[in-house]
């Protein structure tokens with residue numbers, strides 16, 4: 001009798017026609033096989049049997065062949081030209097490189113570009129629990145935080161790290177808004193919530209993306225979801241600014257709701273009836289976007305703006 005727990009047929013751990021996840025982990029839960037995957041990753045592929053064995057540094061050809069054969073099929077593919085990765089093999093290497101499996105670094109607070117949207121004091125970033133968080137050095141107001149795999153800290157100065165973080169945060173938020181989970185590529189659903197005044201992010205409207213497959217959840221502002229909107233990007237371009245390179249936490253319309261107005265035709269908990277106006281000021285002009293409750297742009301208009 002087996003002492004392993006019974007796995008329901010509809011469990012994510014069950015699989016009739018494929019390798020079960022437990023079996024897959026067992027295959028790669030072995031120093032030699034991980035070394036083979038790592039060697040293959042370093043090499044030009046497809047790699048010949050003898051070259052791969054030499055790269056791993058194993059003399060015993062039979063031993064090496066045994067471990068390689070365990071990987072062949074699900075993790076590694078064998079062609080006439082040699083061995084190459086399958087997606088699963090690449091995913092194992094990626095998980096090791098990400099550092100999420102076996103690292104848990106922390107960074108002391110360090111200065112970042114921009115100033116607090118509330119009090120004007122300088123901002124700082126911290127790293128812990130695999131997240132970068134940005135906050136005001138004086139009043140502590142948060143200016144956003146997102147996951148960032150530990151592997152991404154390697155070989156980067158603080159400045160390079162924050163630039164990478166900026167790209168990653170935009171990407172996560174925009175991909176989620178487009179309905180694709182950044183973790184598992186499952187279907188992501190977006191909901192809007194009205195938030196009480198004591199919300200720590202100081203937002204009246206909170207956007208939540210939740211993966212229907214892996215439950216991965218990302219919270220953002222209305223502005224952040226629209227960072228890759230063509231209209232907004234060209235509005236900035238017309239003012240000589242490449243929006244791609246602007247840290248999102250320095251954009252007030254991304255980190256506050258001061259530029260967002262919500263009108264509710266129906267009830268508070270029925271966002272499909274909401275109409276949202278987002279005003280984006282740049283110099284002497286403002287781009288005004290009308291959005292529906294799913295954050296689709298219904299109309300947009302550029303208006304002159306009085307500057308002080």
Ligand SMILES: [Zn+2]
Nearest residue numbers: 116119136139
């Ligand atoms: Zn502040």
Ligand SMILES: [Zn+2]
Nearest residue numbers: 181184211214
């Ligand atoms: Zn997912």
